[in-house]
Amino acid sequence: MSILMISGVTATSCIGRGLEQTLAALHGRRGGLAPCVFRDMVVDTWVGEVAGVDDEKMDADLRDFNCRNNRLAQLALSQDGFTDAVEVAVGRWGRRRVGVFLGTSTAGMLRTEWAFRHRDAVNGQLPAEFVYAGTHSPYSLTEFVRRKLGLAGPAVAVSSACSSSAKVFASAQRMIDCGLIDAAVVGGVDSLCATTLYGFESLGLLAKEPCRPFNVDRAGISIGEAAAYMLVERVTGPQDREAVWLLGVGESSDAYHMSSPHPEGLGARLAMERALVSAGLGPEHIDYINLHGTGTVANDAAEAIAIANVFGTATPCSSTKGATGHTLGAAGALEAAICVLSIQNGFMPSGPYTGPRDHAMEINYISQNQGAAISTVLSNSFGFGGSNCSLIFGRPI
Amino acid sequence: MHPVYVEGIGVLGPGIQNWQEAVYLLKGEDTYLPGRTILSSPESLPPAERRRASRGVMAALQVGYAACAMAGILPAEPASVFASSGGDGDICNAICSAMAAGDHLISPTQFHNSVHNAISGYWGIATGAMAPSSVVSAYDGSFAAGLLEAVSLLLTLRTPVLLVASDQDYPFPLYAARPVPDIFAVALLLTVTPQPGKALVQIRIPGDMPFAERPGQAMSDAQLDDLSRAIPAARCLPLLQSIARRDSGNIVLEYLPSQYLVLEVAPCR
Numbered sequence: 001m002s003i004l005m006i007s008g009v010t011a012t013s014c015i016g017r018g019l020e021q022t023l024a025a026l027h028g029r030r031g032g033l034a035p036c037v038f039r040d041m042v043v044d045t046w047v048g049e050v051a052g053v054d055d056e057k058m059d060a061d062l063r064d065f066n067c068r069n070n071r072l073a074q075l076a077l078s079q080d081g082f083t084d085a086v087e088v089a090v091g092r093w094g095r096r097r098v099g100v101f102l103g104t105s106t107a108g109m110l111r112t113e114w115a116f117r118h119r120d121a122v123n124g125q126l127p128a129e130f131v132y133a134g135t136h137s138p139y140s141l142t143e144f145v146r147r148k149l150g151l152a153g154p155a156v157a158v159s160s161a162c163s164s165s166a167k168v169f170a171s172a173q174r175m176i177d178c179g180l181i182d183a184a185v186v187g188g189v190d191s192l193c194a195t196t197l198y199g200f201e202s203l204g205l206l207a208k209e210p211c212r213p214f215n216v217d218r219a220g221i222s223i224g225e226a227a228a229y230m231l232v233e234r235v236t237g238p239q240d241r242e243a244v245w246l247l248g249v250g251e252s253s254d255a256y257h258m259s260s261p262h263p264e265g266l267g268a269r270l271a272m273e274r275a276l277v278s279a280g281l282g283p284e285h286i287d288y289i290n291l292h293g294t295g296t297v298a299n300d301a302a303e304a305i306a307i308a309n310v311f312g313t314a315t316p317c318s319s320t321k322g323a324t325g326h327t328l329g330a331a332g333a334l335e336a337a338i339c340v341l342s343i344q345n346g347f348m349p350s351g352p353y354t355g356p357r358d359h360a361m362e363i364n365y366i367s368q369n370q371g372a373a374i375s376t377v378l379s380n381s382f383g384f385g386g387s388n389c390s391l392i393f394g395r396p397i
Numbered sequence: 398m399h400p401v402y403v404e405g406i407g408v409l410g411p412g413i414q415n416w417q418e419a420v421y422l423l424k425g426e427d428t429y430l431p432g433r434t435i436l437s438s439p440e441s442l443p444p445a446e447r448r449r450a451s452r453g454v455m456a457a458l459q460v461g462y463a464a465c466a467m468a469g470i471l472p473a474e475p476a477s478v479f480a481s482s483g484g485d486g487d488i489c490n491a492i493c494s495a496m497a498a499g500d501h502l503i504s505p506t507q508f509h510n511s512v513h514n515a516i517s518g519y520w521g522i523a524t525g526a527m528a529p530s531s532v533v534s535a536y537d538g539s540f541a542a543g544l545l546e547a548v549s550l551l552l553t554l555r556t557p558v559l560l561v562a563s564d565q566d567y568p569f570p571l572y573a574a575r576p577v578p579d580i581f582a583v584a585l586l587l588t589v590t591p592q593p594g595k596a597l598v599q600i601r602i603p604g605d606m607p608f609a610e611r612p613g614q615a616m617s618d619a620q621l622d623d624l625s626r627a628i629p630a631a632r633c634l635p636l637l638q639s640i641a642r643r644d645s646g647n648i649v650l651e652y653l654p655s656q657y658l659v660l661e662v663a664p665c666r
Contacts, residue, residue, distance in 0.1 A: 001553060042501075096608075105512065112489075116497035116570075125570055132574040137483065138513055138534040143654075155653055156542045159484075159513035160532040171531065174549035178398055179604050195492055198501045199508035251529035255521035258449070259509040270527055384509050385518025387530065 001173050001278050003396065004246040007183075008085030008231030010076060011337035013324045014048030014224050018079030023341050026349040029369065031323040033210040033222050036197070039110075043197045045206040048224025048325030050075070053191070064134035065144040067108030069191040073145055076189070076227030085231050086149050086185060093182040093233075100146045100155040101172045103164025103188035105329030105383075107157075108135030110193035141189050145229075153181050159329065161383030162292075164188055165228070166332025169391055170249040176234050187229035190329035196223055203259060211295035211326070212354040213319035214304070214365050218295045224325025228333035230340075239396055244340050247376065247392045248279025254386025261299055261382060265306030268292075268380065271388035272310045275378060279392045283311045286392070287374035288348045290335050292382045293319020294326050303380065304361035313362045316370065322351035332381035332389065339377045339393045347371045398604040401548050402596040402665065403640065404557075405470070405586030407463030409456055410434055410631060411579045411624065415463060422621070423634070423641035429620050434580040441472075442523045449506050450519050451485050453565040456582040457516040458523060461561045464584035468557070468595060472524035475557040475586065476550055477517065478531045480543025482629035483575065484513045486567035493571075516563065529554070538652035539564070540583070540632045545658065548602060551587050560585045562630040581628040583637070596665040598640045602658070609657045613649030636660065 010018060014032025015025035025032065033046040056071035077083060089098055115130035134140050138159040146155050154175060158164050165188020172184035200206050200221060207220035232246055252274060254267035261268070276283060289311070292303055300319075307317060320338050327334050342348060348370045357365055376394030406416045412432040413419050421427035438447060439458045450458075457479065465472045483489075488511045492503055509515070514532040521530065531550060535542035540562040547560040563582035567575055591599070613635055616622035625634040632651045639648055643664035652658040 112493055113496060115574075116493040119497070119570060126574055130574060132571075133536055136574075137536050139482075139536040139539075143536070152656070154542075154545060155535065156546065157534040158532060159534055160517065160530075161512040161514055167531065170529070171533070171546060171549070174553045175545070178549045178552050180398070180545075180549070180602075180607060194496050194501070195503070195508075195511070198496065199492075199503050199511070201501075202503040202508055203505045251531075253517070253521040253527050253530045255525050255527050257522070258446075258515070258518050259505070267527060274529075383514065384512045385514040386521055387514055387517065387532070 001177055003235060004173055004176065004232040005235050006230055006244050006246060006340060007089065007233050008082050009337050009340050010080035010082040011228035011334050012050060012076035012079060013226035013327060013334055014050055015323050019341060023345060025323065029352050031210060031352040033325050038192050041194055041197055043201055044208050046210045046222045047192060048222060049192060050225050062144065062147060064131040065140060067111035067135035069106060069108045069141060069189055070144045072191050072225060072227045073141055073189045074148065077148060082229055083149060089183045089231055089233060095150060095152040097153055097182045098151050099153040099172060099175055099181040099184040100142050100151055101158065101168040101184055101186045102142045102145060103158045103168045103329050103332060104138060104141045104190055105159060105161050105164055106190050106193050106196060107138050107140050109195050110191060111135040113194050149185065160387040161385060162328050162331055163381045163383035163387040163389045164329040164332065166381035166389035166391055167251060169246060170251055172232055173249055183231065183233040185229055185231055188330040188333040189227040190327050191225045196328060205296050207295060211322055213293035213295040213321055214300050214358055214361065215354055216356050216358040218297060218300060220296050221294045222325040224327040226324065226327035226330040226334045228330060228337045230336060244343050244393055245396060247394050248275045250274030250278055250390045252388045256386050259384050261302040263302055265302040267386050267388045268303055268306035268382055269309050271390040272306065272378065275390035275392050285376050286311065286315055286378045288342060288377045289315055289317035290339050290377060290379040291317050291319040292380040293321055295321060301361060304363050307363050314364055316348055316364050316366050318348060318350050318366050320349055320351050322354055335379045336391055339379050342377055343374055343394060346373055398602045399552055400599045400601040401551055401587050401589055402591040403585050403598045403600065404588050404592065404595045405464035405468030407460030407584040408637065409460050410581035419637060420641045423638040429618055431620055439523065446519060446522050451487060451510055453485050453563060453580060454516050454519045456580045457561050457563040458520060460582040460584035461520060461559055464559060464586040468586040470557055470586060473526045475559040476528040476554055477520060477559045478533065478543050478547040478550060479517045480533050480539045480562040482534060482536055482539045482564050485510055485515060486565050486571060490568045490571050535653065537629045539629050541650040541652040541658040547587055551589050555589050558587045560587060562633060564628050564630040578627050581631040583630055583633045591665060598665055599663045601661040603661060607659055609649050609659050610655055612651065612657055
C-alpha cells in the first residue's frame with residue numbers, strides 16, 4: 001500500500017484539549033484520571049472524563065445530533081486548526097474527493113440510556129426528543145463530523161470495539177489506493193456511559209485505582225473518553241522531510257475468544273508483522289512502540305509475548321493509557337496522535353509513574369520519559385472479538 | 398475501478414430461505430410471500446459459542462457459510478467485511494431496560510455480544526479465520542458502505558473477500574425509534590480474478606462517477622420492494638435481482654443522504 005501524508009492532527013482527552021496540552025501532560029507525566037463521579041454512576045473506579053464537553057452548543061441545523069459523543073466530537077474538531085487544514089485539502093482535491101472514516105464503540109449510548117430512563121409512563125415509548133439516527137446509530141458520529149466539515153466524499157463508521165479508530169486508517173488508505181478519494185478525515189470519538197462502565201465492571205476488568213499497565217500488580221483498566229482526528233492525503237510531489245507519514249497498517253483476527261486475547265498474542269503478532277510488511281520495514285526499524293497496554297493481567301501478558309516474538313526485548317515501548325485511561329473506540333486515533341507528537345518532539349512518553357514493572361514480561365518497557373531522535377513508531381490497538389490493528393507512523397526511510 | 402466478481406451468494410430474510418429459492422423469487426418465477434425469517438443453527442460453531450451467539454450472529458454465519466460453499470472456498474480463507482446498520486437489538490434493549498430499572502449487573506456474555514463487531518468475532522472463532530476483518534456501518538446505506546469497503550479490501554489484498562451485511566429487529570421500545578421488522582442477512586464472496594464456471598457476475602464501480610444524486614428504480618415486485626426498504630441489509634435486493642436475472646447495466650444502491658452508489662454489472666456465464 002502507498003504511504004500517506006499526515007497534514008492535520010488533533011486530540012482531546014482527559015489530559016488536554018488539543019496537542020499543546022496533551023504534549024505538556026505527557027512531558028510532565030501527568031495523568032488525567034480521577035475517581036468516578038460521572039453523572040449518577042456508582043462504580044468504584046477511576047475515569048478519564050473530558051472537562052467542558054456539555055458546554056458545547058450544537059448548530060441549529062445539527063440539533064438531531066445532540067449527545068455527549070457528538071459534543072465531544074465538536075469540541076475536539078475546533079482544536080489545532082484542524083478544520084482549516086481540512087478546508088485546504090478541500091481546496092486541493094474537492095469536497096467529493098475527501099472521505100470521512102471514524103471509529104466509535106459507544107456512539108451516543110449515554111443518550112439512549114437517558115431515553116430509557118424517561119419512557120412515557122402510560123405507553124412506555126422513548127421520549128420524542130430521542131433521535132436514533134443522530135445519536136444512537138454507530139454512523140451518527142461520522143455523519144455529524146461530515147456535515148460539520150461540509151464534506152461530500154465516501155463516509156463510514158467503523159465499530160470494532162477498541163480497535164475501531166485504528167482500523168479507520170486502513171480503510172482510508174485502501175480507498176485512496178483504489179483512486180476513489182485523494183484525502184480522508186480519520187479518527188475516533190468515544191464517550192463515557194453506563195453501558196461501558198457497568199459492562200467492564202461485570203467482566204471484572206475495571207481497576208479500583210488508576211490503571212497500571214505492565215505493572216506487577218496491575219488490576220484492570222480505567223475507562224476514558226477522547227476524540228482524535230487526522231487528515232491523511234495522497235502523496236504528490238517531493239516529500240517534506242519534516243512531515244510525518246502513515247507508513248503501514250496491519251490487521252488480523254484472533255479467532256480465539258470474544259473477550260479474552262489469544263494467550264500467546266498470536267493475533268497481535270500477526271497484526272504487527274503485517275504492518276511491517278505493509279510498510280516495507282523490518283522490526284529493527286521501529287524506534288518506539290506505543291502499546292495497547294490496557295492494564296488487565298491477560299491483555300498485557302499476551303501483548304508482551306507478541307512484542308518479544310516480533311521485536312525481541314530491546315525496542316523501547318510504553319502504554320499511555322495510565323495517563324488517558326482506555327478510551328475504547330477512540331484509543332487507536334488518540335494513540336496515533338501521541339505517536340505523531342512523539343516523532344515530532346523526539347521523545348518517548350512513559351506515562352505516570354505507577355509502581356514497579358512486571359519483570360516477568362521480557363520487553364523494554366520504559367520507566368521514564370526518554371528523549372531520542374525517533375523516526376519510526378508502531379502503535380497497537382486490540383479489541384473484543386479478537387480485532388487487532390497495528391499502525392506505523394514515521395518519516396520515510 | 399478494477400472490476401470484481403461474485404462467486405458465491407448466501408441470503409436469508411423474511412420469506413427467503415436461501416439463494417437458490419431467492420433466484421426464483423427475484424426472477425418472478427415464484428411469488429414472493431412475506432413471512433418471518435427462519436434461522437438454522439450452524440453446526441460448525443463450538444458448542445460454547447453456539448450457546449452464546451445471538452440470532453443475528455447465527456443468521457450472519459449461515460449466509461457467510463453458504464456463500465463460501467457456493468464458491469468452493471474454505472471459510473477460514475477469505476478476508477471479511479461485516480456491515481450492519483446497528484448492533485444486536487435484543488441485547489441493547491435488554492441492557493438499557495435493566496439499567497433504567499436500576500439493575501446495573503450486566504451479564505458478561507451480553508456485554509461482549511453488544512459490540513458491533515460481535516459477528517466478526519464469532520465468524521473468526523467458528524471458522525478459524527485470522528485474516529483482516531472490517532466492521533462498517535452507514536445507517537440505511539450500510540450494505541453499499543460494506544460493498545465499497547469489500548471492493549477496496551479486495552483490490553488491495555488481491556485475495557478473496559467475504560462481504561456479510563446483516564441487520565436485525567429491535568424489540569419495543571427501541572423498535573418505535575428504529576422500526577426494523579426482522580432479520581435480513583446477505584453474503585457475497587468476491588474475487589478479483591474470475592474462475593471459469595464459478596464467477597456469476599462482474600461488478601465495477603465507475604471510479605470517475607461512483608455516486609448518483611437520485612435513487613434507482615423501485616423493484617417491480619411491490620412486496621420485494623417493501624422488503625428492500627424495510628431492512629437496511631435488504632437494500633442489496635436490486636443487485637441480487639440483477640444477478641438472478643442475468644441483467645447487464647447500472648444498479649443504484651442506497652448509500653449516504655442524497656448520495657447513491659452506482660454499480661455496473663454484467664453476467665459472467
